[in-house]
Structure formats: C-alpha cells, structure tokens
Amino acid sequence: MSLPACFTRPEDARAPLPLVLVDAATFEAWRAAQPAGVQAWLAAHAFAPRAGAPLLVPGTDGHPGFALAGIDDAGDPLALAHLPALLPAGDYRLANDAPARLAPERVQLGWGLGAYSFTRYVKPSRAPARLVLDGEADAEAMALLAAAMLVRDLVNTPTEHMGPAELEAEAMRLAREHGGQCRSIVGDALTDQNFPAIHAVGRASHRAPRLVELNWGDDAHPRVAIVGKGVCFDTGGLDIKGSDGMRNMKKDMGGAAHALGLAQLVMALKLPVRLQLLLAAVENAIGPNAFRPGEVIATRQGLSVEIDNTDAEGRLVLCDALTYAAESKPALLLDFATLTGAARIALGPDLPALYANDERLAADYLAAGEAARDPLWRMPLWRPYLSYLKSNVADLANSSASRMAGSITAALYLERFVPEGQPWAHVDVYAWNDSARPGKPAGGEAQGLRAAWGLLLGRFGG
Template sequence: MPDLSTLIQPDRGQPARTIHLIDAKGFDAWLATQPPRHRTAAQAQKLSTSAFSSAILPGDGAEDWSVATVVANVERLTPWCLAKLAETLPEGTYRVDGREPGRALHGWLTAQYKFDRYKKKDDKAQGPRVLLTGDPAKMEEALRLANVTFKLRDRINTGANDMGPADLEAAAAELAREYGATLSVVKGKELEKGYGMLWAVGKAAGEGREPRLIELEWGNPAHPRIAIIGKGVVFDSGGLDIKPAAGMRLMKKDMGGAAHALALAELVMQHRLPVRLHMLVPAVENSISGEAFRPGDVMISRKGLSVENSNTDAEGRLILGDALTKAGESNPELVFDFATLTGAARVALGADLQALFTNDDTLATELLAAAETETDPMWRMPLYEPYKDALKSDVADLVNAAEGPFGGAITAALFLKEFAPDKAQWAHLDIFCWNGASKPGRPKGAEAVSLRATWKVLKDRYAG
C-alpha cells in the first residue's frame, strides 16, 4: 500500500498548480469572464457542465498552467468531485483556488488506489498527484479513512487462495496487536456444539481452511458496548446447491462484510471512541466435499433454535445467526452487521445503493442522514413480519431460505432478526462492495460501501 501521507500535504505556501472549481449553474457566466485563450482552451477540451468535466488553462509561459473543473455545487463538495483529476492530471502538486477541498480529499486519495499484488512491477508508473490543504484535522481524518478503505479493498480483491479463514484471523490479530485489543478464536470441531450453524457451513473446507469465529474486544468495559459483525465467507461455491460458473466468478468477495467490520473496528480504535467494542467475524469457506452440509440437514443454532437447511447457498445468514447470538450475550446497545447477503437486494436496489434493515426508527434516521451527508447511499428496506411465514419448516423451528423468488432480501433479514439481540438497536446492511466498472475515485473491483455512513453515526453518538 502506498504512503498516503504523500498524496495530501499541509499547505505552507509551497509552489503548486491551481485547480479552479466552477459551479455548474454559473458555468456560462464564468466562461464569459475568461480571457480568449482560456475560452479557446475550454472549447478545444470540451469543458462543459457534464460530470467531472475539466480543462487545462494556459498561462503566460509553457509551464505556467492551471486546471478548471466543473462541480455540481461549489458550496457542497462531494467526496468524488476532484477524483477524476487525481486520476488524470500529470504528477505534481495542486491547490484548490480559494477554498478547502474538505470531503473531496477522500476521493483524491482513493482515486490513486491500485491493486497490484499479483502484477509485475511497473517501473514507468506515474508519480503521485499531491493535493494541499490548510485544514490539518480534515487531512488527518481523510488519511485514516482512506487507509482503512485501501486495506478493505485489498482484502476483497485478494484471491481466495490468499484470503482464507486463517488470513482473516491474521488481519484481526494484527489489529489487536496494534491497538491493544484482545483476540479470541474458536475454530474447527470446537465450533460443533456451541455454533452449530457456523460449523455446518464451514466443515467441508478441509485442513488449513477450518471455520472459525474470530472475536476482538477493545475499550473500557464501563463504556457503552457496541458490536460490529461481518460475514466472512472467503469463497462461496454455493455448497451442494452449487452456483453456476457465472455466479461463482466473483465469490472471493463474499467476505466483504468481514472486510467492512475490520475497517470500521479499526476506525473506532484509531479514534479511541469511548465504547466497549466487540467485533465478530464468522469465517468460513462454503465448499464441497464429503463433509459438506446437505439440503434437509437440521442444525442446532447457538440460540437453541433448530434450522432446516433448505438451500446450502443461503449460508451467510447461518454463520451470521450464530455470531449475532454470541454478540447478544454481552448485552450491546448497538449492533451493526455487514454482509454480501442476497442477490435479491441487488435486483431491488442495484450495485450502488445498499440495503438497510433495522429494528429501530431512530437508528434508521441517523443512518440515512449520514448516508446523505457522506454521499454513501443506502435505502431502508422493511422487516415485513408477515413474510416470516415463508421461513416455517415442517421439521424444525425454521428454514434458512424461503421458497420462491419473491422478497429474498427481506426474508433473509427476518431470519437474522430471529438471532439479533432483542434489546439492542440493530442494523443489518446487505451490501455489494464491488464496482463492475471504474468511476472516479472508485476503480473497478472491491469497494467500501456504507463504511463512511456507519462511521459518522458512531462518531456523532460517541465522540462527544
């Protein structure tokens, strides 16, 4: 990972090229006031009010030039409004004319992310684009957020052969060492009695990739207790209800929830929020072997509910159910779980809009407001209780997956609600965490989604 502190630096009046921000509504007025050479350059480079449009404006000398870029609202910069420039400008140092970049620092940093773990080193790669800021506090916050975002992307982009359950454990162990947290892990056959669903899903993976429940505890026990849970399916074949090849192609990203839990937990500890943090990652590979769990098998969950397996490809909710039960045993006041859980959520909302389910209206309001402020979109979905009938089983307390094509994201969330702590505010985020195509600041591949919004909620509640 690059040294991100080289990409944004304090503005001490050092030489830098100027970035002019042009409000889309005032574009024509701005253009009319420019000297002829600027108007000519803008026309030649097709500068317009379209998103991320920019142009190089000539100065008096060959090396004396500046940049003009159009933004939707100069007074309300988004994380992404400078991201295209960070991808396309020549290497060098830049300064926004007359204002602080603010939230746009995030996109400037994340635009310069590259996942090159498996690629031959490029000796001709372009150097960094550096943005100056006079706001040290905003700079430090942007660096921390970008740092965990880069780690999150790296973990999801990494092939499953290099990101197994043991690697998620190692990532949690590294956090524990860095921030003085306590790590505990239950794995292999030790899970069988206390975590029947987690064990059932992961037992087919074999030696070296045994299932495990990874737990990290940090903070003063006297502080409010919060739990952050992430689905850690390092690869999902679908089990005996095997996925088609196209559906399996990106299943290395099925541990995206775990990557988000690790990232959010690190932000909590970095900022030393006055909370008692409990992070849980149920880590498994949903594999196929003679040990694989079968349709029709009945599992006994940690909560004591019996669950009939109606679909081995609905495994994420099983491991989360046991993790939610474990989290609830410590009586947290707030629980977030992150999971790449259902295709139904993507059919309903697409890749960019994350599905939010929560048992608390106040928490929903906080999260949706934070999502709007942080340009980190999510949409509240209903925990529609009548659909719980679809989870009835003839032989057990419930099935893990409803029959039929309708309401799949809702019935999955209702299944999780059976295991979520009754007295806690609980939010389940059914996330996609993948860019199918590159966008400014968000290259093709793994992506952090709902991270900035959930982090803002935690900061606003507990930072004081």
C-alpha cells in the same frame, strides 16, 4: 500522520501546478476576468464547467500555467475523484483564488478515493496526480479513506490469499496497532464452545472455519458489537452455483471487510465505546463432509435449522455470531453481509439494503447516510413472510422454495437470533463495483461505511 501516496506536503512537492476549480455558477464570471489568451484557449477546447476532463492552460512561456477542472456539486465527497487519474502525473495545489471551493475534508476524501488502485498483483500504468496539502490533513477524512481502502483491498484479494486465517490476521493486526485484544475459536473447537452453525458451513474446507473476536475500549463506555459475514469463498456448497454466480465469490467476505473497516475507524478515532468485533470466517466448500440439503443443524441459540439450500450459508454463520454478540447486551448491534442476490435485484449494486428492528435506529442510520452522501435504503422486516421459512422438521428453515422476498426473509431469519429489545441493524451490501466510475474503481468497494461511522459518531461521539 503519514499520508497516502496521492498526497504530499509543501516541503516535498515538486513544482506544484495551481489547480483552479470552477462550477456552473462561477465559471462565466471567472472566465470573463481572464486574459484574452486564456479565454481563447478555453474556447478552442470547448471547456465546460462540469466534472470531466480537466484542462491544462499554458502560461506565457508555453509551459502549463495552471490546471482547470470543473465540479458539479461541491458537497459531494467524490467531487474531485475524477482528477487523480485524469490530470497528468505530477503535483498540484488548489488555487487560493479559485471561484469554486470545497471543504478540506471532502477534498481529501474524494481525492484519495479517486487515486485508489489495487496493486498487489499488477503494477499500475501510471501514478496518480498528487495533491499538496497546505494545512494539516483532516484526521477524520484520512481515517475514512484508510478504512475504505482496507475494505477494497480485502475484497479485491483472491481467496488463495484471503481465507479465514488471513481475515483473522487482519483482526490481529488491528488489535496490535490499537491496543485491543483478539482471539479466535478455530475448527472443531467451534462445536466444543457452541458455535455449531459456523462449524457446519465451514467444515468441508481444508481451511478451518473460525470465529474471530476483537475487543477494544473501556468497559465503562457503551458496548457496541459489530458482526461481519466472512465467507471467504462461496461455491454454493452442494447446491453449487453456476460459473457466472461463482466468478466473484472472493467478495463474499465483504461483510467482514466492512466490519473490519468500521472497527478500524472506531479505534483510530478513539470513539468512546467498548467495541466487540466478530467475524464468522469460513469457506463454503464441497467435500465428503459438506453439510447437505435436508439436514438439520443446531445453532448457538438452541433453535434447530433445516437446510433448504446450502447456498444460503451466510445467515447460518451470522446467526451464531449474532447470538453470541447479544449475550453481552450491547447498546447497539450492527452486522454487515453480502447476504442476498435478491437485495441487488431490488436495489441494484450501489444501494445497500438496511434492516432495523428499532425505528429511531433506522431513522438515524438513514440520516447519517444522507449526510455522508453514502446512502442506504430501508427495507421492511415484514414478519408475515416468516411463513416462507417454515420447516416441518425443525424450528425454521434457512431458505425457502419460493423466490419471493428473498432479501426480507434472510433478514427475518437473522432477526430470530436477536433478542427482543436489542437494538439491531443489518446491512445487506454488494461490496463491489461492476464497472469503474470516478472514485469508484471496478472491484471491491466500501458501501455504507461512512453512513455507519456517522451513526456511531452521532450516538456515542459526545
């Protein structure tokens, strides 16, 4: 297994410095057992056993003898995420006699998430500290890390280099690497093959809209469908966004990025499922043939939709993809989308909104998120709010004149395209960190990804 650059093997390490971990419960006893010189050094630097700046402690020759770091919660996957950037560049090995211990998989995941930086366009000011892995790398932790890095990289990449064709290329790459099959329906072929809503949203862009489909696994295994919203840039269409609202719309394909990350996890760890990945990849642009407010568009399911607002485009591309996914009657249908600002108003940037039409599915999803320290918050599919999507000229509208319950009505719109009895969960995700925190760099972020993997593993992992 190849390792990310923030890790190294013992034979490749360069004079690794011992890294001693302490927490509030173990610090005083550990400190009291140290030589007087070490105790004086700790007192002089007012070291406290909590997550923060680590401390280099000198040896008898004046060179650093070991590094000391505090942690707050050994169960937190991000417990060590502050260290790759705060420790001086070099190699470190966890001390065997450290009083505070973490499970190896949490060490590796947290260290890797904390070491991440997006380097496509700018060279980082310094390399992260490297951690020596004395044993084998944990396969699941490394797969989770690789999936999170994929999501971050995709979301951080500007639209000029991450349009519908580039999303398709990522799916093609995954199919090649893992033995899957990938195909795309592009441009006017979408109307020929009955994906009219995807075509309507993406037709105004010079970059052709497409539905990307990746299939992998054994037909004898349970079918799992994963659908991602891939709006590679969202101007808002003719209902154009203001400059503040448009600034970060390269991230509006964050749902597709999460779907790709989860699909990569499924294939890399060989989960025994029959996987279908669907990406509805478009650019919501402004042009002579852009779809307009007041138009009525067709959908694959046959429902007619009046366009109340062209900035409610994500649900339009998703409804065709969800209809197509449900035609194969999967055991589980999941979708991810940066769908509504209303979800962020309700829950803030860190907490994805979960909607599910099955009580057991919702409970399992929430439990998986809690176990992985990757939380979601369930929101209600409050069906009386479907009245907000009433249209006088079509089966339903894509949005409402009311600002009430915006996230719920978006989920209710999607539910109209999921057959009764089909287990389905929808995650409305921000896919972004507005500011940098340990393990959560500013920019693109994987949110709810570990929760989704835990859900799949619990249901299909045997």
